[in-house]
Amino acid sequence: MTDQLERELRLLFAEDADRAPEPVALTTGARRRVRQARRSRIAWGAGALVAASMAAVVSAGALTDPPPTERTAALPPATSAAPQRTGAIPDEANGSCAFSYSPREVARRAFTFDGTVTAIGPGRSDRPDSVLAHVGVTFTVNEWFTGGSGRTVTVDMSPPFGGRVTMGYGPPTYGIGTRLLVSGEHRWGGKTMADAIAWGCQFTRYYDPATADSWREATR
């Protein structure tokens, strides 16, 4: 019996392991946490000085910018934040991506579209006890390649302060008005866009006609 029980335990755990999610952007996530922890320590350590500086920056922005929408308050419009960028949205996934980017691999994602960012708000797919901090990005969809329909869609993404940004205070990687080619998956296996999450690892890219053509071709 003991041998059989032990054999069953091995089989059961192996079976469970096969159901584990694919590792996506583990390096990015780990580094983001380190940055968050450092930011938190710095904020506490510097105390009032840092708070005052941040307040001054935000206030200055508030004086010149239009009224803020949710978390977009401190984000400059894309025209000044990321002019005419091409290629993948920067992230720090490096070698930890489960799949290498190619239009063919894009076509295997649950959804793919060409859209322009119109709002950035709270993420929708993070579980309540999560320390991951995705944001919900709303797009006006210029073209659906696969997996959706409708003029607008909201998907979760890494915050626009991702990528190679020291301490998280660099220029935003995207903002209101940025046109992106987005591909991703249903994070928790859902059928609607409620748990849709845009993939990093080069699977979400700045729009350019040639890349859009290659996605259109691959998803045809």
Added chain:
Amino acid sequence: MGFEEYVSEQGRSLLRLAYVLTGDAHRAEDLTQTALADAYRHWRKVAAAREPDAYVRRMLVNAHLSWHRRRSSTERPTDLAGWEPPSAGDPADEVAARDQLRHVLATLAPRARTALVLRYYADLDDAGIAEAMGVTVSAVRATTSRALATLRGSDVAAALKETS
């Protein structure tokens, strides 16, 4: 070895271990990133360790057990009251028996379940489990022995006999 290279080589197996420990994709992801963030913070020390894998695995197991400690005031064992053992002759007996085993495993104390996962999934010996869990070898032996006794004493033993 650099951090990226390490994650590239070991990230998947860490995530699999985390998933077997937690049984939840989100928590597994969370746990793996927590362990990797710790590793990244102390990378020089990790890279210089005799066995970097064991070092990071210990971080992951610690994070897992800490998470349970933090939740211990609200956590309740799985309710088995409504569960019925599979009827004899059911063609799905084997699957059902395994599901039953999974169910009973969920009722074990987190330390006991972790010890079983490290033994029967990660294939560690008592010393390896002790190192990963930060306890003594004798504590590992006592914990696993009690956990196996609990499993043997449950209905799952009968279900396994019927399917053998």
